[in-house]
Amino acid sequence: MISSNSYHYFLVYCLRGATVSYTVLVPKSAKKYDIVVLGAGPAGLTAAVYAARYNLKTIVFDMGFGRSTWFQNYSNYLGFPKGVKAMDFRDLGKQQAENLGAKFHMEEPVEKITPKNDGSHTVKTKQRSVTADAVIIATGIEDVMPNWDENYEYEGKSMYWCILCDGHYVNGKRVLCVGKDADGVDMTLKLRQFTSKLTFVAEDFSKIPMRELAKLHEEKIPIYEGRFKKVTGQPKGHVKSVTLALTNGQEKTIATDAIFHRLGIQPYNDVAGKLGIFLDERGLAKVDPSTMESNITNVYVVGDMRHDSLHQVHAATYSASRAVIAAYQKYYAKKFHVR
Numbered sequence: 001m002i003s004s005n006s007y008h009y010f011l012v013y014c015l016r017g018a019t020v021s022y023t024v025l026v027p028k029s030a031k032k033y034d035i036v037v038l039g040a041g042p043a044g045l046t047a048a049v050y051a052a053r054y055n056l057k058t059i060v061f062d063m064g065f066g067r068s069t070w071f072q073n074y075s076n077y078l079g080f081p082k083g084v085k086a087m088d089f090r091d092l093g094k095q096q097a098e099n100l101g102a103k104f105h106m107e108e109p110v111e112k113i114t115p116k117n118d119g120s121h122t123v124k125t126k127q128r129s130v131t132a133d134a135v136i137i138a139t140g141i142e143d144v145m146p147n148w149d150e151n152y153e154y155e156g157k158s159m160y161w162c163i164l165c166d167g168h169y170v171n172g173k174r175v176l177c178v179g180k181d182a183d184g185v186d187m188t189l190k191l192r193q194f195t196s197k198l199t200f201v202a203e204d205f206s207k208i209p210m211r212e213l214a215k216l217h218e219e220k221i222p223i224y225e226g227r228f229k230k231v232t233g234q235p236k237g238h239v240k241s242v243t244l245a246l247t248n249g250q251e252k253t254i255a256t257d258a259i260f261h262r263l264g265i266q267p268y269n270d271v272a273g274k275l276g277i278f279l280d281e282r283g284l285a286k287v288d289p290s291t292m293e294s295n296i297t298n299v300y301v302v303g304d305m306r307h308d309s310l311h312q313v314h315a316a317t318y319s320a321s322r323a324v325i326a327a328y329q330k331y332y333a334k335k336f337h338v339r
């Protein structure tokens, strides 16, 4: 069988050899895959492994960074008694999918998905277009972090957002909690399960209901209104102190072992949004919970970009497996004419 690419080069070769010289434009058709995956985090990688194990022709595009590229250790994912670094987890998953035949284009974000009349889709990056029967969107989200020059050095080393993931690391330690609303207060109170040495800071108290701030007061948790001015950390990324520029004009330096933040999320939903996938008020995709299929036929959304995700690795891998199984059922029915 001749692939669309080799057919393209074959035509160009024949025309070059022709005695009559004229310019012919040969349309280069998009390469055809069974499944295209957007994102090589835990969700996208699981989708690639499951799809490749079904012998589906699979291609993965990734942007190069996301929630799974910070410094965290995954210590609550089964099978790693000492935990596993998020980046190592990604590398292992990519190797596993590649060994099974999945193709990868890292640092090549997808820009657009266009539905075709037959239910398949064209997926476009700056470098290429491919078509596929099913598209799995696993583009993830980012957390808004406290803002200072080197904040990226700290996320996952001594700065966290997820109590379920990282509360255990701050057992008995001093924690500076950063919030902007009732959710931040809730996070601070929940951290009492791990430590009593808590301090709360927010840039603007007027955005937090008084009754929420009163809860912190009742628990004798010190509260400050202000913004981050300076952070010291030794070794790099391991916080020792945070200096706040307080709203009242003063400065306050707080010695701390960790920072927990709850400042909101930014979903990577550009492509999904342009395609017309239904998004909730946070910008997360609404999907059928049993198949992960969105309102756009044959487009599935998995991982943290899903509206009811648990924002955990196991939830990302679970949703990806469901999506591939659902996509495969359609593929199988079409290929073997099963009703």
Ligand SMILES: Cc1cc2nc3c(=O)[nH]c(=O)nc-3n(C[C@H](O)[C@H](O)[C@H](O)COP(=O)(O)OP(=O)(O)OC[C@H]3O[C@@H](n4cnc5c(N)ncnc54)[C@H](O)[C@@H]3O)c2cc1C
Pocket (backbone or CB within 6 Å): 038, 039, 040, 041, 042, 043, 044, 061, 062, 063, 064, 065, 066, 067, 068, 069, 070, 071, 072, 073, 074, 075, 076, 077, 086, 108, 109, 110, 111, 138, 139, 140, 141, 155, 156, 159, 160, 161, 162, 164, 165, 166, 268, 271, 302, 303, 304, 305, 311, 312, 313, 314, 316
């Ligand atoms: C500090 C920290 C600690 C954590 N600790 C834990 C823990 O202990 N346990 C746990 O279970 N979970 C933990 N998590 C959460 C976990 O990392 C996420 O739940 C998980 O990464 C979600 O996987 P995902 O594949 O949905 O998204 P991501 O891991 O964010 O991957 C999405 C990928 O999509 C790519 N992408 C985005 N847009 C495009 C595009 N247009 N085209 C192509 N690719 C694109 C990105 O580059 C990215 O690589 C932690 C997260 C953080 C930040």
